[in-house]
Amino acid sequence: MKIKNEYQAWFDAVEITDKTALDELAAAATVSAYQKIDCLACAKCCLTTVTTFTESDIQRASKGLSISTKNFKKLYLFMDLDGNYTTQNVPCPFLNLTDHKCKIYENRPHACRSFPHTQKDHFLTRKRVHLENAKFCGVTTYVLDTLKTNFTKTR
Ligand code: SF4
Ligand code: SF4
Structure with a gap:
């Protein structure tokens, strides 16, 4: 799956020295995502996943x-x-x-x-969750794209 590979590759390659800064950016990007994305038009989390x-x-x-x-x-x-x-x-x-x-x-x-947990501290401990959610959730892909753009240093 293209989306998963794209973000998986970033998770695999990126070097994060300031995890607090990453958490703060992810939280801010989550707020921005909700301003841009119409969740009532999407509803994929409620339509396609159990809670x-x-x-x-x-x-x-x-x-x-x-x-x-x-x-x-x-x-x-x-x-x-x-x-x-x-x-x-x-x-x-x-x-x-x-x-x-x-x-x-x-x-x-x-x-x-x-949901989708992108605003919570310790973002990197939930890589697997973010990769799964990126398959259908626009909020998650927005946050991951923001992080990818801002954290580019590789190991
Ligand atoms: S309970 Fe949760 S999954 Fe079900 S409709 Fe409400 S927000 Fe969506
Ligand atoms: S899947 Fe993501 S973008 Fe879609 S309604 Fe749920 S939180 Fe919003």
Whole structure:
């Protein structure tokens, strides 16, 4: 896959001496990306990937829907082999397919709030995540392109 190879090559070659500066630039680029990219027009993360719910996410979301946590799990979630609760299939059951709005936006899980994780510290520890997300997420490719342009020193 061309996109993956392009960014993988940069990750493999680049020498980062100031990881804090990289984290700060990635966070700033994430803010810029959200100003340029219309996520409601895209929605690929909600359309094509499952999301994870922690127990506190489940409590908040089920309360918002006025159903029990037991019913919430039964109706919407699946426990994966690592013991994490994820949505059962895609598109996400909480995605309004007409306007791409999240039906539980105020109570959406932490994983959705922080997606695509490009704004978080220790950016380089999530290389694999960024490479996977770069296959479909414009925010991620915008951030990676910004980093590639600004961090060019190779080993
Ligand atoms: S809970 Fe909402 S934000 Fe998260 S994947 Fe589903 S529709 Fe998208
Ligand atoms: S995949 Fe990326 S660009 Fe698309 S809606 Fe999700 S965060 Fe926004």
